[in-house]
Each structure stands twice: as C-alpha cells, then as structure tokens.
Amino acid sequence: AVECATVIGVSISFSDKQPPRVINVRLQLLNPDTLEATSKRISVKFHDIDGIADFIILKQYYDQAVQREWKAGDNFRCFIDDTWWPGTIVKREAFDPRHETSPFQCYIIRWDNGENEERLSPWDIFECDDSPSESSESNLTKMPSYQPVADEWPSHGIDEERERLLNGFDTLIQMDITVQFRAP
Numbered sequence: 001a002v003e004c005a006t007v008i009g010v011s012i013s014f015s016d017k018q019p020p021r022v023i024n025v026r027l028q029l030l031n032p033d034t035l036e037a038t039s040k041r042i043s044v045k046f047h048d049i050d051g052i053a054d055f056i057i058l059k060q061y062y063d064q065a066v067q068r069e070w071k072a073g074d075n076f077r078c079f080i081d082d083t084w085w086p087g088t089i090v091k092r093e094a095f096d097p098r099h100e101t102s103p104f105q106c107y108i109i110r111w112d113n114g115e116n117e118e119r120l121s122p123w124d125i126f127e128c129d130d131s132p133s134e135s136s137e138s139n140l141t142k143m144p145s146y147q148p149v150a151d152e153w154p155s156h157g158i159d160e161e162r163e164r165l166l167n168g169f170d171t172l173i174q175m176d177i178t179v180q181f182r183a184p
Contacts, residue, residue: 065122
C-alpha cells in the first residue's frame with residue numbers, strides 16, 4: 001500500500017550485530033488528497049543494506065516518478081553505487097497481488113549487462129542520457145533534486161533553518177558516538 005506521511009520523529013539504535021544501525025522513523029499519516037494530518041501514526045524500522053529497496057520516498061520524487069508510464073521495451077538507467085546502470089523494461093506487474101495498484105517494485109527489468117531479471121520501482125528508474133558516463137560527482141548532478149516548498153519550512157525561512165541544521169550536523173559529526181555515520 002502507498003501511504004503519504006510526514007516525519008515526526010527519528011531514533012537510531014546501535015549494535016555490534018548486523019545491521020549495525022537501525023533507524024526508527026515515526027510517521028504521521030496524511031490524507032493523500034488534502035495532505036492534512038490524520039489521527040494515524042506508524043513507526044517504520046529500517047537499515048541501509050545493499051539489495052534492500054527504497055520504500056520511504058520524498059513525495060516530490062514519488063509524484064514525478066509515477067507520472068512516467070514505462071512500457072515493455074523502454075530503455076532506462078538506474079543509479080547504484082555511484083554508477084548509472086542501463087537496462088530495459090520487461091513488463092509491469094504488481095509486486096504483491098494484494099496491492100495491485102502499488103508502484104513499489106512494479107517493474108520487472110533486465111540489465112544491459114545480461115544479469116538476471118529483477119524488480120525496480122518507478123523512483124529507481126530514469127530516462128536514458130545519451131552522454132557517456134562520467135565521474136560520480138557529475139552523475140549525481142543528473143539526479144532529481146529536492147525543490148523546497150514554502151509551507152514545509154518554519155516561518156523564519158528555509159535559509160535560516162538550513163543553516164541551523166547544517167551547524168547541528170557539523171557539531172554532531174564531531175562527536176564520538178557518530179563515528180559510524182562518517183562514511184557510508
């Protein structure tokens with residue numbers, strides 16, 4: 001199922017076991033039509049491990065991604081581990097029959113390098129660019145970027161809030177407890 005939500009809290013647990021970090025995100029569910037808060041709240045625990053599909057997506061990216069109707073035979077590219085990987089859409093098929101309309105991993109794809117078919121979600125797939133692949137940094141500039149919306153930020157404005165957050169991150173990253181976050 002697809003839910004629209006806003007983050008109301010984040011907590012992180014550390015462990016010597018795998019996964020080493022577990023993030024618990026508390027979400028306030030929103031009415032998908034009005035984006036008004038509902039009375040429902042959920043918590044989602046996750047960790048960033050290779051091979052686990054993204055399932056919490058910024059609404060802007062989600063909206064852009066589901067507008068594009070990919071068809072069998074369409075070529076695409078997907079950004080994985082600092083590299084664009086080309087592939088072809090094989091077909092669209094629900095990942096879970098209980099959620100026929102969910103876009104989560106709804107595309108069965110084949111990589112151009114001949115690897116087995118696998119599933120991707122619309123937010124993982126981008127139109128092909130005819131230019132040759134370059135460095136990771138230039139590849140990242142081709143990724144969609146967040147476009148601020150005024151009412152998503154405190155009344156004092158996005159610039160002041162961004163500066164406050166960056167200063168907070170700079171302070172946190174110097175603390176011993178954050179050593180696990182200094183590199184991916």
